[in-house]
Amino acid sequence: MTDNTRKLKRKRVLSGMRPTGRLHIGHYFGALSNWLKMQNARLPDGSPEYESFHFVADWHALTTHYADSSQVATNTLEVATDWLAVGLDPRTHDNVTLFIQSSVPEHAELHLLLSMITPLSWLERVPTYKEQIENLREKDLGTYGFLGYPLLQSADIVMYGEPGKQLLVPVGEDQAPHIEMTREIVRKFNFHCGLRIDTQAMMAALEYPQGAGEISLIKATLDRAEGLSGPGNKGGGFYPSSIDATTLEPRIRRLAEASGLRNLSDTFLKFENDFQEFVGAHAAFKKYVHFDEVLEEPDVILTETPRVPGTDGRRMAKSYGNAIWLSDPPDEIRKKAHNMMTDPQRVRRTDPGRPEVCPVFAYHNLFPPEKSAEDLARIERVDRECRTAAIGCVDCKKLMADALIKWIAPIQERRAKYEANPAEVWNVLEDGSRRAKKVAEQTMTRVRKAVFNWEGAGRKPSDERKVVAD
Numbered sequence: 149m150t151d152n153t154r155k156l157k158r159k160r161v162l163s164g165m166r167p168t169g170r171l172h173i174g175h176y177f178g179a180l181s182n183w184l185k186m187q188n189a190r191l192p193d194g195s196p197e198y199e200s201f202h203f204v205a206d207w208h209a210l211t212t213h214y215a216d217s218s219q220v221a222t223n224t225l226e227v228a229t230d231w232l233a234v235g236l237d238p239r240t241h242d243n244v245t246l247f248i249q250s251s252v253p254e255h256a257e258l259h260l261l262l263s264m265i266t267p268l269s270w271l272e273r274v275p276t277y278k279e280q281i282e283n284l285r286e287k288d289l290g291t292y293g294f295l296g297y298p299l300l301q302s303a304d305i306v307m308y309g310e311p312g313k314q315l316l317v318p319v320g321e322d323q324a325p326h327i328e329m330t331r332e333i334v335r336k337f338n339f340h341c342g343l344r345i346d347t348q349a350m351m352a353a354l355e356y357p358q359g360a361g362e363i364s365l366i367k368a369t370l371d372r373a374e375g376l377s378g379p380g381n382k383g384g385g386f387y388p389s390s391i392d393a394t395t396l397e398p399r400i401r402r403l404a405e406a407s408g409l410r411n412l413s414d415t416f417l418k419f420e421n422d423f424q425e426f427v428g429a430h431a432a433f434k435k436y437v438h439f440d441e442v443l444e445e446p447d448v449i450l451t452e453t454p455r456v457p458g459t460d461g462r463r464m465a466k467s468y469g470n471a472i473w474l475s476d477p478p479d480e481i482r483k484k485a486h487n488m489m490t491d492p493q494r495v496r497r498t499d500p501g502r503p504e505v506c507p508v509f510a511y512h513n514l515f516p517p518e519k520s521a522e523d524l525a526r527i528e529r530v531d532r533e534c535r536t537a538a539i540g541c542v543d544c545k546k547l548m549a550d551a552l553i554k555w556i557a558p559i560q561e562r563r564a565k566y567e568a569n570p571a572e573v574w575n576v577l578e579d580g581s582r583r584a585k586k587v588a589e590q591t592m593t594r595v596r597k598a599v600f601n602w603e604g605a606g607r608k609p610s611d612e613r614k615v616v617a618d
């Protein structure tokens with residue numbers, strides 16, 4: 149395999165996280181552990197399987213926290229510090245890039261261009277939209293920015309697509325509709341901006357016999373295709389002199405819309421294969437109609453994540469005050485473990501318990517994620533002795549806290565190092581933002597060219613760069 153095909157095979161991964169502040173063990177199992185697996189995954193030839201871009205979505209934070217943005221920067225630092233603490237490391241893994249959204253302003257430009265083609269109804273029907281407005285009543289979320297937030301997310305994602313390379317987004321189920329909308333936007337954008345029909349060349353072609361033959365074939369194919377899909381049209385004749393090339397463009401676009409952009413060329417190929425009189429139609433079509441997939445459609449990797457309950461048994465969330473933070477000191481972890489909710493039916497020490505409903509037992513199963521024989525034996529014993537009331541909850545919680553603290557120790561050791569040196573964390577993010585920007589610039593060059601067709605008007609792509617650089 150050459151270096152290039154290897155790089156092409158490598159899958160792009162894009163994922164963002166809002167700067168909410170320190171991260172908890174729910175974030176670890178919900179996202180970070182998967183990011184780590186992707187950092188370390190190797191293809192059979194030993195090269196990285198994924199090329200991942202992870203960013204702090206600081207603009208996204210503003211969509212809900214615009215009223216007070218004073219914490220965004222410190223929260224960005226906290227999030228990145230935790231990323232490095234768990235072992236994400238762009239300096240030892242060149243397939244990983246960590247960056248800040250607002251340091252790559254191309255995201256805003258792409259958001260703007262995509263906003264031109266995005267129907268309001270698509271944004272309004274995103275399931276979280278109305279729900280969030282209801283849930284966060286105390287904030288006025290009737291803003292333009294909040295409505296557009298899923299589209300900003302779409303821009304974040306497709307920015308890192310590259311033609312021919314798979315683009316993957318690891319998200320939870322709640323975010324899957326955002327990715328579906330992103331796919332629809334990509335299709336719509338490619339349809340509007342990626343399909344080029346060279347009407348002028350068609351007009352010129354009508355002036356000489358071979359060209360006129362080509363245009364006749366294109367027209368005949370359209371006549372036939374329209375005749376098949378709608379009533380009335382009986383197919384056209386082969387009289388080039390009667391062809392108005394300017395009418396062909398809207399007809400080709402309509403066919404593309406009906407058949408799907410990707411199938412457009414196949415329609416021509418199929419007619420050519422099926423009917424003698426259409427031989428040459430496909431080649432003619434390819435000569436005057438060009439299709440660039442400017443943006444790539446992303447795919448979701450639905451990450452199967454274990455449910456991580458909070459210390460009170462509800463979903464772990466900052467706002468519930470039931471989180472165990474990756475940065476909680478051991479004493480704090482012991483205290484939280486001690487106060488954790490258990491099986492509510494186990495009231496007295498002598499009552500048998502049900503590990504399957506107990507959050508403490510859920511934690512026994514989570515820590516450590518990679519279990520030794522000893523770990524497995526301990527968990528099996530707790531399970532058994534809980535059911536027979538042979539072990540008390542206090543002791544059970546102590547065993548769990550020990551395991552959790554042992555697992556978290558190396559994370560906290562790294563965290564302490566980075567906490568003492570925030571400049572190093574900012575450095576990692578700035579290096580990453582520069583790398584991300586290189587990819588973003590490539591995408592935007594394709595996008596701008598597709599939207600504006602500078603070259604068609606005689607402007608060189610390098611001229612566009614000149615303005616940007618001055």
Ligand code: TRP
Binds near residue numbers: 162166300301305319
């Ligand atoms: N919307 C995500 C969240 O609230 C964060 C995010 C922004 C994101 N852009 C993204 C996630 C792109 C995945 C891909 O958590």
Ligand code: SF4
Binds near residue numbers: 509
């Ligand atoms: Fe939960 Fe452990 Fe008590 Fe059983 S013994 S109820 S698993 S805390």
